[in-house]
Amino acid sequence: MTLRTTATIALLMLLICSITFSHAQQTRIYGTVLDQTTGMALDSALVNIRVTENGQNFFAFTNSSGQWEYTLQFSGVADREQVPTSFLLRQNYPNPFNPSTRIPFTIARAGEVTISVYNVLGQELDSRRAFVTPGNYFIDWNSRGGSGVLFYSIEMENERHTRKMLQLDGGKSSGLGQILRGASGAEAMSLAKTDAPTAVVTASKLGYEPDSSATDLGEDNQVDFQLELLHTKAFVVDLHNDVLEKVVDRGYQLGVRHSYNHSDIPRFFEGGVDAQMFVVWVNPNAYLSISYQKALQFFDAFDNQVALNSTKIAQARTTDDIFQINAQNKLAGVLVVEGGHVIENDLEKLKELYRRGMRYLTITWNNSTNWATSAEDSRSTTRGLSDFGKQVIRMLDSLGVIIDVSHVGIKTIEDILATTQYPIIASHSGVRALRNHYRNLYDNQIVAIANSGGVIGVVFYPYFLASSGTTTINTVIKHIDYIVNLVGIDHVAIGSDYDGIGSTPVGLEDVSKLPDLTLALLKHGYSNAEVKKILGENFLRVFQQVCQ
Numbered sequence: 421m422t423l424r425t426t427a428t429i430a431l432l433m434l435l436i437c438s439i440t441f442s443h444a445q446q447t448r449i450y451g452t453v454l455d456q457t458t459g460m461a462l463d464s465a466l467v468n469i470r471v472t473e474n475g476q477n478f479f480a481f482t483n484s485s486g487q488w489e490y491t492l493q494f495s496g497v498a499d500r501e502q503v504p505t506s507f508l509l510r511q512n513y514p515n516p517f518n519p520s521t522r523i524p525f526t527i528a529r530a531g532e533v534t535i536s537v538y539n540v541l542g543q544e545l546d547s548r549r550a551f552v553t554p555g556n557y558f559i560d561w562n563s564r565g566g567s568g569v570l571f572y573s574i575e576m577e578n579e580r581h582t583r584k585m586l587q588l589d590g591g592k593s594s595g596l597g598q599i600l601r602g603a604s605g606a607e608a609m610s611l612a613k614t615d616a617p618t619a620v621v622t623a624s625k626l627g628y629e630p631d632s633s634a635t636d637l638g639e640d641n642q643v644d645f646q647l648e649l650l651h652t653k654a655f656v657v658d659l660h661n662d663v664l665e666k667v668v669d670r671g672y673q674l675g676v677r678h679s680y681n682h683s684d685i686p687r688f689f690e691g692g693v694d695a696q697m698f699v700v701w702v703n704p705n706a707y708l709s710i711s712y713q714k715a716l717q718f719f720d721a722f723d724n725q726v727a728l729n730s731t732k733i734a735q736a737r738t739t740d741d742i743f744q745i746n747a748q749n750k751l752a753g754v755l756v757v758e759g760g761h762v763i764e765n766d767l768e769k770l771k772e773l774y775r776r777g778m779r780y781l782t783i784t785w786n787n788s789t790n791w792a793t794s795a796e797d798s799r800s801t802t803r804g805l806s807d808f809g810k811q812v813i814r815m816l817d818s819l820g821v822i823i824d825v826s827h828v829g830i831k832t833i834e835d836i837l838a839t840t841q842y843p844i845i846a847s848h849s850g851v852r853a854l855r856n857h858y859r860n861l862y863d864n865q866i867v868a869i870a871n872s873g874g875v876i877g878v879v880f881y882p883y884f885l886a887s888s889g890t891t892t893i894n895t896v897i898k899h900i901d902y903i904v905n906l907v908g909i910d911h912v913a914i915g916s917d918y919d920g921i922g923s924t925p926v927g928l929e930d931v932s933k934l935p936d937l938t939l940a941l942l943k944h945g946y947s948n949a950e951v952k953k954i955l956g957e958n959f960l961r962v963f964q965q966v967c968q
Contacts, residue, residue, distance in 0.1 A: 446491060446492070446493045447491070447492045447493075447637045447638065447639065447640060447641070448489060448490075448491045448640045448641075449469060449489065449490055449491075449492065449619070449621065449635065449637065449640070449641050449642075449643060450487070450488060450489035450490070450640075450641075450642055450643075451467075451487075451488060451489075451621075451642050451643040451644040451645065452482070452485075452486045452487050452488070452644050452645070453465040453467070453482045453486045453488065453623045453625070453644075453645045453646075453647060454486055454644075454645070454646050454647070455628075455646070455647065455649070456646040456647055456648045456649075456652075457648070457649065457652065459646075460486075461482070461484065461485050461486025461487075462482060462486050462625050462628070462647060463482060463483065463484045463486065464481055464482060464625070465481065465482040465486070465488070465623055465624065465625040465628075465645075465647070466479065466480075466481060466623070466624050466625065467479065467480045467481070467482070467488045467490070467621060467622070467623050468621070468622045468623075468624070469490055469492070469619050469620075469621050470619060470620045470621075470622070471492075471617050471618075471619050471637070472617065472618045472619060472620060472634075473602070473617045473618070474617075478490055478492060492637060506526060506528055507526065507527060507528045507529075507576060507579055507581070508525060508526040508581070509523075509525045509572075509573070509574045509581035509582070509583055510523075510524040510525060510526070510583075511583060511585075512524075512561070512572065512583070512585045515585050515586060516585075516586035516587070516588050517563075517585065517586070517587065517588065518563065518587070518588035518589045519562060519563040519589065519591055519593060520560055520561060520562045520563065520593075521560070521561050521585060522558050522559075522560050522561075523535070523558060523559050523560070523561060523572055523585075524556070524557070524558040525556075525557055525558070525559075525574050526555075526556050526557070527552050527553070527554055527555060527556075527557060527576070528554055529554060530551075530552065530553045530554065531551070531552070531576055531577060532549060532550070532551050532552075532576065533549070533550060533551075533552050533574060533575070533576045533599075534547060534548070534549045534574070534575045534576070535547065535548045535549075535559055535572065535573070535574050535596060535599065536548075536572065536573050536575070537561060537564075537570055537571070537572045537595065537596060538570065538571045538572075538573070539565055539566070539568075539570060539571075540568065540569055540570075540571075545564050545565050545570070545595060546561075546564060546595030546596045547596070548596045548598075548599055550599045552599070555601055555602075556601070556602055557599055557600060557601055557602075558599075558600055558602075559596055559597055559598070559599050559600065560596070560597040561585075561595065561596055561597070562591070562593035562594045562595060562596075562597065563587055563589060563590065563591030563593050564591055564592060564593055564594070564595040565587070565590060565591075566587075566590040567587050567588055567589050567590045568586070568587060569584055569585070569586055569587075570584065570585050570586075570587050571583070571584050571585075572584075572585060617637050618634060618635065618636055618637060619634070619635055619637050620632055620633070620634050620635075621633050621634075621635055621643045623645040623647060624647075625647060626939070626942055626943065627649060627650055627651075627938070627939050627942060628647040628648065628649055628650055629647065629648050629649075629650050629653045629948060630647070630948075631645050631646075631647055631648075633645070649692075649935070650938060650942070650948050650951060650952075651692045651934070651935040651938040651939075651955070652692055653952075654692075654938070654951065654952045654955045654956060654957075655694050655695070655746070655952070655955070655956040655957065655960065656691070656692050656693050656694050656695075656914075656934060656955045656956050657693075657694065657695045657696070657697070657913070657914070657955070657956035657959050657960060658693055658695075658696050658697065658877075658914055658915065658916050658918070658931070658934075659697050659845065659847040659848060659877035659913055659914060659915035659916075659959060660697055660699055660756075660826075660847045660848035660877060660879070660915040660916060660917050660918075660920070661682075661683055661696055661697065661698060661699060661916060661917070661918045661919060661920070661931070662699045662701055662917065662918070662919045662920030663681065663682070663683040663684075663698070663918070663919040664698050664699060664700060664701075664718050664721060664722060665699075665701055665718075665919070665920070666681060666919060667718075667721045667722075667725060668717055668718055668721045672684075673725075673728075674725045674728075674729060674733070675725070675728055675729040675732065681919055681930075682916075682918035682919045682924070682929075682930040682931055683918050683919050683930065683931045685729055685732050685733060685751065687930055687931050687932040688751050688931055689732075689751070690931075690932035691930075691931040691932045691933065691934040691935065692934060692935055693751060693931060693934065694742075694746045694751070694752065694956065695736065695742050695746070695751070695752040695753075695754060695956070695960075696751060696752070696753055696754070697754050697756045697779075697780065697847065698722060698753050698754065698755055698756065699756055699757075699758050699920065700715050700718040700719065700755060700756065700757045700758065700762070700778070701757075701758040701759060701785070701920070702714045702715050702718075702759060702761070702762055704759065704761050704785065704787045708761060708787075711759075711761050711762045711764060712762055712763065712764045712766075712769050715757065715762045715773065716776075718755075719755060719773075719776045719777070722735070722753065722755060723735075726753065731750070732750055732751060733750055733751045733752075733753050734748075734750050734751075734752065734753065735752075735753050735754070735755065735777055736752040736753065736754050737754070737777050737779060737967070738967060738968055739960065739963055739964045739967065739968070742754070742960075742963075754777070754779050755776065755777040755778055755779065756778060756779060756780040756781070756782070756824070756847070757773055757778050757780075757781050757782065758782040758785055758824075758827075759782060759784060759785035759787070759827075760781065760782075760783050760784055760789050760791070760792055760812065761784075761785070761787060761789050763812070765789075765790070765791065765808065767811065767812070767815055770812065770815055770816075770819075771815075771819065774819045774820075774821055778821060779820075779821060779822060779963070779967050780821060780822035780823070780824045780845065780847065781816060781821055781822075781823065781824060782824040782825075782826055782827055782828070782847065783809075783812075783823060783824065783825060783827075783828045783832065783836065784827050784828050784829070784832070785827050786827055788803075788829070789809075790806065790808075791805065791806040791808045791809035791812065792804075792805055792806075792809045792812075792828065792829070792832050793828075793829035793831065793832045794827055794828060794829050794832075795827055795828060795829050795830070795858045795859060796827075796858055796859075797829055799829070799831075800829035800830045800831065800832075800858070801829070801830045801831055802831055803829070803831055803832075804829070804831035804832045804834060804835035805832055805835035805836065805839065809832075809835070810835070810839050813836055813839040813840050814839065814840075816840075817840055817841050817842055820966055820967045820968055821966070821967070822842070822843075822844070822845055822962060822963065822966045822967065823836055823840055823842070823844045823845070824844070824845050824846065824847045825844055825845070825846050825869070826846045826847050826848050826849045826859070826877075826879075826915070827859065830862075830865070833865060833868070834868075837868055837872060840872075842872075842873075842965065842966045843869075843872045843873035843874035843875075843962045843965060843966065844869055844872050844874045845869070845874045845875050845876070845877065845913075845959070845962060846861060846865075846869060846874075846875075846876045846877065846915075847877045847915045848877050848879040848881075848915035848916070848917045848920075849861050849876055849877070849878070849879055849884075849915070850878065850879050850881075850884040850885055850899050851866070851899045851902045851903060853902065854885075854886075854898060854899055854902055855884060855885055855886055855887055856887070857883070857884055859879075859884050860884060861876065863906060866903060866906055866907055866911075867906065867907055869911065870906075870907035870908070870910075870911040873961075873962065873965070874911065874962055875910075875911050875912060875913045875958045875959050875961075875962055876903055876911060876912055876913065876915075877913040877914055877915020877959070878896060878899045878900055878903070878912065878913070878914060878915060879915050879916070879917050879921075880896060880916045880917055880918070880921065880924055880925055880928055881917055881921040881923075881924075882895075882921075882923050882924070882925055883923075885898075885899060885925065890926060891925040891926065892925050892926045892927055893925060893926070893927040893928055893936060893937055893940045894940065894944075895925055896925055896928065896937065897940060897941060897944055900912050900941070900954065901944075909950050909953055909954070909958075910953060910958055910961075911958065912953075912954055912958065913954065913955075913956070913958050913959045914934075914937070914954065914955060914956075916928075916931070918930065918931050927940075938951055938955065941954065
């Protein structure tokens with residue numbers, strides 16, 4: 421090899437390297453991830469950078485200051501997709517076609533390519549030529565010439581491929597369109613310059629709703645995120661809380677944060693509760709003969725608490741009310757009645773309770789009435805609704821009041837399902853297969869409630885969750901899991917029974933601890949969307965259907 425030849429090769433190598441480096445680009449993309457509410461840095465948040473053009477993903481994690489960064493290197497269009505190894509002409513689609521079709525092809529090396537379309541006589545109908553680099557391309561054909569078989573070919577250097585297609589109708593359209601890169605048609609064939617790719621950057625962390633932002637990767641770019649806690653984003657509804665009994669009998673004030681009991685307005689807000697079902701429960705052992713009048717005291721006491729705390733709570737009767745109240749950063753309070761004995765066998769009293777805002781009625785408490793049998797009653801399996809009991813069910817349907825079957829006997833539940841036209845709920849119950857207690861539901865009852873379109877609110881009372889040992893958040897999740905595995909994610913909810921139970925699971929000591937249940941569900945493997953359903957969306961579906 422001569423000195424001149426060696427020098428020439430070296431010069432060419434230098435030129436190639438300089439061309440390569442002149443086209444190579446490096447982009448630093450960086451930012452912070454913070455908690456939307458507190459502004460605190462989120463450590464170990466995952467940042468996913470997905471290059472739009474080829475779907476390639478890159479990952480980074482935030483440090484203790486919530487900061488992250490990633491440096492990407494690319495060298496123009498060719499780096500944005502896998503470089504093909506074959507020169508291919510693919511079948512057009514659709515085929516047969518009318519009035520247009522798409523012709524895809526793949527280029528393995530840079531050069532000039534020619535696309536042509538011919539009729540059966542070999543006459544060229546149209547042709548396009550362009551300089552291309554390796555990649556996937558397509559070109560559209562719009563009907564031109566007579567109907568019948570057409571041939572299309574691609575030629576590059578000394579290689580040529582041909583296929584046939586069937587044009588159903590003749591036409592005088594434009595013929596071949598523009599040569600475009602990719603399968604989407606979104607990127608025009610303008611490859612003489614190196615254009616920067618784009619990316620969608622997504623930040624996520626367990627317990628938070630992910631957030632995404634589109635960005636150009638052509639230069640250094642800062643992308644910051646403020647993530648919202650999933651529990652904050654979700655609409656949280658607790659189906660059963662007995663704190664009104666303490667308001668009526670002990671003068672308990674909802675507006676003050678207490679260090680005892682399970683509930684008050686400050687702790688409802690800490691727990692992220694958006695709508696609370698406030699229970700009117702009249703103890704039949706103490707007030708059976710005056711149960712209706714006693715119930716009205718609960719309604720009056722609730723009205724008084726709302727008046728005293730009008731910037732924090734309001735009564736809701738409809739789904740629209742719930743959302744409008746919540747939009748004002750207030751707790752939506754819905755009144756419900758536990759125990760059919762309260763109506764004192766009088767449909768007019770039932771109507772008045774509805775007028776005062778009752779939106780679900782638990783058909784019995786532990787005591788049976790002469791028109792419905794409780795689960796605790798020894799006649800639970802044999803005695804159901806009387807004729808008057810069926811009138812009550814039909815009246816509830818006509819008014820728009822949800823039927824609750826927690827505490828209700830087996831035969832009575834069967835009769836209710838045969839009478840009502842709407843979904844029913846069990847507001848605060850557990851799974852009998854996990855804890856054999858009369859207050860819990862057999863599998864066939866869970867299935868029947870789900871088939872009605874209803875939901876089961878899982879109770880927090882340890883005695884209903886397990887026969888022995890310490891109950892925790894995970895014990896509650898076991899009951900949720902069982903229902904989900906039996907009937908699906910759409911039929912389970914939360915029915916704590918706070919302030920109606922003497923003890924609570926470890927980790928769920930009061931209503932302020934509900935965010936910990938959300939995090940535990942996520943750690944257990946439930947998706948963000950599934951957790952939202954459990955926390956409130958499932959019950960809101962029923963409320964919307966029955967109460968409008």
